[in-house]
Amino acid sequence: MNELMIPPAFFMLGGAVILPFLPKSWRSSAFVLFCLASLVSIFMLPDGAVLTASVMSYQLTLLKVDALSRIFGIIFAFIAMAGAIYAFHVKETGQHCAALLYAGSALGVTFAGDFFTLIIYWEIMAVASTYLVWARRTPESSKAGLRYLLYHVMGGGLLFAGILMHVAKPGNTVSLVTMTPDMGLSAWLMLLGVVINAAVPPLHAWLTDAYPKATVTGAVFLSAFTTKTAVYVLARVFPGWEILLIFGVIMTVYGVIFAVLANDIRGILAYHIVSQVGYMVAGVGIGTAMAINGAVSHAFSHILYKALLFMGAGVVLQTTGETKLTKLGGLGKSQRLAFWLYMIAAFSISGFPLFNGFISKSMTVAAAGEAHHEWAVILMTLAAIGTFLSVGLKLPYFTWYSKEKPAELNPTPAPKNMYIGMAVVAFFCIFHGVYPNHLYNWLPNPVEWNPFTIPHLVETVQILVFTFVVFWLFRKVLQPKPKIALDVDWFYRKPAPFIQRIIVDPWNNGFSKIEDYVFSIARSLVEFGKNPYLTFSRNKPDKAYTPDKYRPTSQQLLAIALGLFSVVVLIGLIFLKK
Amino acid sequence: MKIWHWIVLAVLTAASIIAEFVGSGSHGEAVKHSWSGIPLFWILFGAAGCAALIAFAKFVLAPVIYKKEDYYNE
Numbered sequence: 001m002n003e004l005m006i007p008p009a010f011f012m013l014g015g016a017v018i019l020p021f022l023p024k025s026w027r028s029s030a031f032v033l034f035c036l037a038s039l040v041s042i043f044m045l046p047d048g049a050v051l052t053a054s055v056m057s058y059q060l061t062l063l064k065v066d067a068l069s070r071i072f073g074i075i076f077a078f079i080a081m082a083g084a085i086y087a088f089h090v091k092e093t094g095q096h097c098a099a100l101l102y103a104g105s106a107l108g109v110t111f112a113g114d115f116f117t118l119i120i121y122w123e124i125m126a127v128a129s130t131y132l133v134w135a136r137r138t139p140e141s142s143k144a145g146l147r148y149l150l151y152h153v154m155g156g157g158l159l160f161a162g163i164l165m166h167v168a169k170p171g172n173t174v175s176l177v178t179m180t181p182d183m184g185l186s187a188w189l190m191l192l193g194v195v196i197n198a199a200v201p202p203l204h205a206w207l208t209d210a211y212p213k214a215t216v217t218g219a220v221f222l223s224a225f226t227t228k229t230a231v232y233v234l235a236r237v238f239p240g241w242e243i244l245l246i247f248g249v250i251m252t253v254y255g256v257i258f259a260v261l262a263n264d265i266r267g268i269l270a271y272h273i274v275s276q277v278g279y280m281v282a283g284v285g286i287g288t289a290m291a292i293n294g295a296v297s298h299a300f301s302h303i304l305y306k307a308l309l310f311m312g313a314g315v316v317l318q319t320t321g322e323t324k325l326t327k328l329g330g331l332g333k334s335q336r337l338a339f340w341l342y343m344i345a346a347f348s349i350s351g352f353p354l355f356n357g358f359i360s361k362s363m364t365v366a367a368a369g370e371a372h373h374e375w376a377v378i379l380m381t382l383a384a385i386g387t388f389l390s391v392g393l394k395l396p397y398f399t400w401y402s403k404e405k406p407a408e409l410n411p412t413p414a415p416k417n418m419y420i421g422m423a424v425v426a427f428f429c430i431f432h433g434v435y436p437n438h439l440y441n442w443l444p445n446p447v448e449w450n451p452f453t454i455p456h457l458v459e460t461v462q463i464l465v466f467t468f469v470v471f472w473l474f475r476k477v478l479q480p481k482p483k484i485a486l487d488v489d490w491f492y493r494k495p496a497p498f499i500q501r502i503i504v505d506p507w508n509n510g511f512s513k514i515e516d517y518v519f520s521i522a523r524s525l526v527e528f529g530k531n532p533y534l535t536f537s538r539n540k541p542d543k544a545y546t547p548d549k550y551r552p553t554s555q556q557l558l559a560i561a562l563g564l565f566s567v568v569v570l571i572g573l574i575f576l577k578k
Numbered sequence: 579m580k581i582w583h584w585i586v587l588a589v590l591t592a593a594s595i596i597a598e599f600v601g602s603g604s605h606g607e608a609v610k611h612s613w614s615g616i617p618l619f620w621i622l623f624g625a626a627g628c629a630a631l632i633a634f635a636k637f638v639l640a641p642v643i644y645k646k647e648d649y650y651n652e
Contacts, residue, residue: 260635261644369609377611378623385627454597459620461594465587466624472579474632486643493650 005051007063007111008073009121011037012080012104016097028088031096035081038107042073050113058174061113067444068296072110072232074442075300076103079224079307079425086311086421087217095135099221101128106225110232114174115163118233122159122197126152129226132218133210141213147489151196151206159193162186179237191238197230198281200247201254204274205489208258211273212266212323216314219266223306227273228299231280235295240287245368248285249376251278256386260394260478261485265313265323268395269306272349275383276302282380283364286371289445294364297439301356301432305348308425309391312342315418316399319411325398325480330405338414339400341422346396348429350388353460356429359436359451362460366449385467393471394478402475591621 015034022030047070051063080103090096101124108121126149133145165186167174179187199207211222238244255275262268276298283295315338316331317323332339348355351362361384368376432439440447471478595618613619 257631257635257639260631261640366609369611372609374611381623382627382631385624386631389628389631458594458598461590462598462618462620463624463627465591465594466621467628468587470625470628470632474629477632477636481644482647483644484647484649485640486645486649 005045005049005063006041007051007108008038008041008045008077009104009108009111011035011041012077012100012107016100016104019097019100020093024091024093027093027096028084028090031100032081032084032088034100035077035084035103038104039074039077039081042070042077042107045070052113055116058116059114060117061175062117063111064113064176065111067442068232068236069110071296071300071442071444072228073107075303076106076110076225076228078428079103079303080221082421082424083217083220083224083307084421085424086220086314086418088417088421089415090217092135094131095215095218098128098131098135099218102132102221102225106229109229113176115167115176116174118176119156119160119163122229123156125226125229126156129222132222133214135218136213136215138213141210144210144213147493148206148210155193155196155203157193158189158196162189162191162193165189176236178239181241181243191241194230194233194238195247195281197226198234198277199227199230199274200251200281201274202488204251204254205487207273208267208270208487209489211270212264214266216318220307220310220314223269223273223310224303227277228280228303231277231284231295231299234281234284235292239284239292241285243285245282245285245373245376248278248280248282249379251275251281252380252383253386254278256383256390258485258487259386259390262390263325263480263482263484265316265325265328265395265399266310267323268390269309269313272309272387272391273306275387276306276349278383279361279364279380282376283367286364286367286373286376288367288371290370290449291364291367293440293443293445293447293449294360294367296443297360298357298364300439300442301348301360301429304425304432305345305355305357305429308345308422308429309342309349311418311422311425312338312345313395315342315414315422318418319414320409322409324482325395326482327406328399328409329403330401331409331411332400334405334411335400337419338422339396341419341426343392343396344426344429346392348433350392350464351384351460352464353433353452353457354430355433356431356436356439358433358460359439360432362451362456363449381463385463388464388467389471393468394480397475398480595621 012034015030015037019027019030019034045063045065047065047067049063049065050061053060053062080099083099083103084096087095087099105121105124105128109118109125112118112121130145130149130152133141133148135141163174163186166172166183169186179190181187196203196206207227211219214222234244252275255271255273255278259268259271259275262271280295280299280302283291283298285291313323315335316328319335320328320331322328344355348357351357365377365380365384368380436451440449598617616622
């Protein structure tokens with residue numbers, strides 16, 4: 001069987017290698033096709049398919065297919081394809097290659113059957129995704145990208161340390177196994193490494209710092225893979241860890257509160273990734289079959305509507321060069337299509353009936369209710385209110401309406417492929433909202449949940465209507481301000497210059513002094529080499545050696561010859577004496 | 579906001595209230611919670627929750643953590 005199995009990641013990773021060698025006009029189409037090939041291959045792999053390889057003494061499992069890995073694989077490959085359509089106009093091959101490497105390694109993590117395969121793909125993801133921030137080529141994105149990379153290097157290091165400790169224990173193998181909190185330091189180190197990628201506060205600031213500074217199309221890919229591969233690993237390795245329920249619920253509320261203060265539209269969306277991933281982390285923490293289903297289905301729905309939200313914000317940035325609410329407004333008439341496609345995603349994330357957020361978020365919240373975590377139900381519902389407030393109301397109102405278009409805003413038309421990419425995603429946001437069984441059939445556990453009950457509809461309608469009413473009454477209070485809200489990244493960004501001064505600079509200065517000294521010695525040696533005579537000469541008319549001027553005289557030569565002769569005679573006499 | 583927007587919201591609210599009192603008999607909640615018996619609970623929660631989020635963010639957090647955009651000098 002092994003020779004027939006091709007890991008879906010290979011189509012994208014291979015594509016990233018081949019792409020630069022293709023004619024320029026083919027590259028965007030090839031980008032879409034590589035993603036499509038991965039998607040098709042995922043559907044063709046049978047359940048239980050396994051591909052193993054022996055490396056040194058380790059038995060690696062490069063591919064392992066079950067319901068959990070398949071559903072994540074499907075959505076990763078699909079959103080990569082939709083993102084490739086959205087990015088069709090991008091001429092920079094580096095961005096296409098980075099996106100392919102990033103999406104391919106996300107698939108690699110998803111189908112990895114052992115910890116070593118997982119950590120390799122995990123690290124490729126970190127590097128490839130950093131390029132999507134750097135490719136914006138602004139001073140801010142350059143610095144944020146570096147902070148992002150350092151954070152992920154730290155997270156990867158913790159995960160790898162945990163893996164090594166786990167594998168080193170007698171009786172353990174590299175195979176992926178479910179961990180429990182009593183398994184000691186190795187399990188906790190691995191958890192810490194994974195929750196960094198899941199953006200669990202206070203370890204989330206890499207996301208809200210870097211995503212708003214990424215390229216227009218890069219942010220779409222970023223929104224999909226890093227946090228959701230972490231959710232996948234949590235669901236695979238750490239289901240039922242109660243600490244995840246607590247932190248997951250904190251995440252849901254934390255994100256929405258900071259989003260109320262954010263002025264950058266992609267900043268608002270980034271904070272709502274933190275909030276939405278909170279539902280998934282909480283679902284994994286509850287750990288029941290229904291809660292895992294809720295977490296997984298919400299990850300699926302979230303990837304769709306969050307990519308669409310970033311696509312909508314991307315159209316605004318692409319056409320106006322602006323992402324700050326204080327500089328936007330009144331774009332509704334010129335961007336009607338972008339607005340309505342964005343609103344499909346906004347309705348979805350807000351949990352409107354007949355949109356995909358409604359059929360997945362509610363499953364996690366209901367699972368918390370069934371497990372009698374009432375506090376979690378209340379706080380997650382509060383977070384849903386905040387989601388509608390910021391993503392469904394504040395952002396679109398102050399971007400596309402609220403005032404006449406400022407004179408300095410002159411939106412250019414967006415490339416058509418951007419709208420096509422958005423429409424493809426929007427279709428599935430509605431399709432799963434209307435026909436949830438299409439999604440439920442892929443879930444890892446049997447589904448006994450019906451979202452379309454009267455109490456659930458009543459609850460949703462009442463919450464949404466009255467959230468809107470309060471928003472409308474207080475919209476002046478929500479008026480965006482040209483400010484930034486400090487977050488925990490303050491703890492490493494603000495003291496950075498001070499730490500540089502007391503820790504880095506003294507060493508730097510010391511080394512540069514030593515460097516100067518070494519170079520001065522080297523310079524003297526060079527000068528000496530140019531004309532050694534000068535070193536012994538009292539008058540130094542010329543720096544360079546000229547053979548005519550410094551040619552030795554016959555007396556000098558004679559003196560040297562006699563000297564040598566004397567030495568030879570002396571040695572000869574000493575030996576003859578014996 | 580036009581008048582008909584408010585009418586739609588009023589109709590939706592009225593329909594939800596009717597459904598809450600009439601319809602829940604046959605499609606009751608799967609699990610009873612401590613708030614299950616409180617009438618119009620989600621209306622109150624929606625309004626109060628939204629107001630609380632705005633108030634906490636804008637009047638408690640903002641005075642402490644709102645800074646100028648060039649705060650980090652980047």
